[in-house]
Amino acid sequence: MNLDRRKQLILSAIVSAYIETGEPVGSKALLDREHLGVSPATVRNEMSELERLGYLQKTHTSSGRVPSNAGYRYYVQTLTPYRLTEREQNELSDAFRTCVSLEELLEQSTRRLASFSGCTVFGVSPHCPDGIYHFEVLPAGRRIFAIMVIASGGAVKNYFYRATDDTSPEDAATLTKIINTVFSGFPIDRIGNLRIMLLEHEIRAHCPKHAGIAETVTRILSGAKDYELHIGGTENLLSYPEFSDIETARGFIEMLSTREHILETLLASRTSDEVEIRIGAENGLFKSPHASLITLSYDSKFPVMLGLMGPTRMDYARTLAGCSYVLSNLKDFIEREY
Numbered sequence: 001m002n003l004d005r006r007k008q009l010i011l012s013a014i015v016s017a018y019i020e021t022g023e024p025v026g027s028k029a030l031l032d033r034e035h036l037g038v039s040p041a042t043v044r045n046e047m048s049e050l051e052r053l054g055y056l057q058k059t060h061t062s063s064g065r066v067p068s069n070a071g072y073r074y075y076v077q078t079l080t081p082y083r084l085t086e087r088e089q090n091e092l093s094d095a096f097r098t099c100v101s102l103e104e105l106l107e108q109s110t111r112r113l114a115s116f117s118g119c120t121v122f123g124v125s126p127h128c129p130d131g132i133y134h135f136e137v138l139p140a141g142r143r144i145f146a147i148m149v150i151a152s153g154g155a156v157k158n159y160f161y162r163a164t165d166d167t168s169p170e171d172a173a174t175l176t177k178i179i180n181t182v183f184s185g186f187p188i189d190r191i192g193n194l195r196i197m198l199l200e201h202e203i204r205a206h207c208p209k210h211a212g213i214a215e216t217v218t219r220i221l222s223g224a225k226d227y228e229l230h231i232g233g234t235e236n237l238l239s240y241p242e243f244s245d246i247e248t249a250r251g252f253i254e255m256l257s258t259r260e261h262i263l264e265t266l267l268a269s270r271t272s273d274e275v276e277i278r279i280g281a282e283n284g285l286f287k288s289p290h291a292s293l294i295t296l297s298y299d300s301k302f303p304v305m306l307g308l309m310g311p312t313r314m315d316y317a318r319t320l321a322g323c324s325y326v327l328s329n330l331k332d333f334i335e336r337e338y
Contacts, residue, residue, distance in 0.1 A: 003055075008078065009036060010046045011055055015067045015075040019313045022241055024064030069280045072292070072312055076277055082317035084325055092116055092322060096329050103151070105333060106304065107230045109326050114233025117319045119310035120256075123230035124266055126302060133183065135217075137175040139167040145175070145213065149220060161216045165209040175210060178202045179217060191221055229263050231256065240311045242290035255286045266307045270297045275320065280312055294319065296327045302338060304330055 003011065013034045017025045027043040030036070036043065047065055050056045055071035058064075067075065084092075095108035102125055110123040133149055140146035140160060145167055147159040182199045183191060200214045234256055237243045243252060255262070265284050269276060276295045278284060283293035286309065294308045294316075306323055 003050075003053075003074070006038070007046055007050060010043060011050055011067075011071060012075060012078070014047070014050075014056065014065065015071060015313075018066055019315055022313060024059045024066050026064040029064065067313075069282070069289075069312075072279045072316075073277075076279075076316050079317045079320075082321040084321050088116065088322070089325065092326055093329055096333060101151070102302070102304070102334065102337075103228060105330070106228075107232075109330065110230045110232030110306075112232075113306070113308065113322055113326050114236055116322050117308060117310060117314070118233075118236050118239075119308050119314060119319065120234060120236055121232040122262060122266060122305075122307035122309070123232070124263065124303075124305040124307070125228050125230075133188070135176060135179040135183070137172045137179065137213075139169060139172050142166055145172060145210075147213075147216065147220065159216065159220055161213050163210055164212065167210075171207055171210060174207045175203065175213060178206060188221060196221075227263055227267065229259050231262075237291070237309065237311065240290075242288075242311050242313075248288060248290070251288065252286060252291075261285075262307075266295060266305055269295055270299060270303070270305055275324070277316070283309065285309060294323060296323050298327055298331050298334070302334055304334070306330075 010030070013030055013036065014025045017030060017033060023029075027040050027047060030043060031040060038046075047056060050071070051058065051065060054068055055074060056065040057068045059066055092109075092112050095105055095112055099105035099108055106123040106125050110121040113119075114121040133151055136148040136150065138146045138148065143163045143166060145161045145163060147161060149157045149159065151157075179199065182195060182202060186195065196214070196218055199217065200211070203214050204211050237252060238249055243249055262285060269278075269284070274297060278293045278295075280289045280292060281287060283291050285291075285293055285307075290312055291309055292312045292314060294310075296306045298304050304327075306327055308319060308323055310319065
C-alpha cells in the first residue's frame, strides 16, 4: 500500500525513534524530537490511522506505539542509503589487507562486521574454493598418522588416523605420494567411486599394512564437500533488552549451537547477488518476533554468503551498508586471488 507523504514521514520518524531508544513512541515524544510541521492532534490522528493500516501497534505498557513487521518492511523499502565514513570503511576492510586465504578472510570479516553492527554475523563458504586439495601424511605417534589437508586457497585442516601397525616416516611419505597422485588436479566434486577404488588399490599394493587409512581419507573427502560456517558476535544480541529474559536468551543460545540448521537455512535462501531481509519471526533461524535476518550472497565463481541477525529495531540503513561493503570486498578478493 502506498502511503501519502505525511504518513511516510511520521512512520519513518517513529521507526527511527524506536530504533534509537527501544521505547514506545507517543505523539508528544515524536514532536519533541522531530520538526514535522503539524499539530499534535494531526500526529495523533495519523498514528491512529497507521495503526489501523497495520504499520504500528500499541504495547501493553504504554500509550505509545511501536512499528509492526509491516511498518519495518515499509521503512526498509523506502530507506535512504547510508554512506559509510572513511573510518567505518577502514574498520571493515582491515582484514582484507592481512588475510591470505578465503577461509581466514571470512572468519575475520564476520568478526569485524559483528563489531560494526552490534549483531550476530554468519559467514558461509565452501571448505575449498575450487575443490582441489593437497595432502600431507605425517607420523604423530607410535601408531597414529596426522593427515594435513591443504586447500588451494591456503586453509589447512588436520585429521588423525590410528594405525594397526607402527608408523614410520617412510610409510608417511609413501602414503602422501599415493594420495596426491590419485587425487592430483581433481576437484572434490569429480572424485567418484572409481578414484576411491584406485586409492584403495594403490595403498594395498604399496603400503598394505596401512590399508585402513583409505577409509579415513574417504570420510575426509566426503566432509570436504560441505560448507564452512563462521559466526561472529555470538553474545551481541544478549545485550539488547529484547533478548534479556531467560527464555529468549536460552532459545537464542540453543539456536547458535545448531550449526547444521543454520547452514541449511542460510543456503536454502541463497540467491545470486541479492539482499534479502526477513523481519521478525519470518527470519527462519530463531522463532522470535524480536529478531530480523539480513542475507547477502555472491554466487559467481565461488559461492560465499553473509547472514546478519539483529533486533528488529536494528539500524537497517547502516547495517545494510556495512554488509554490502564487506561482500563487495569479498567479491574483489575472490576475483583477484582465484
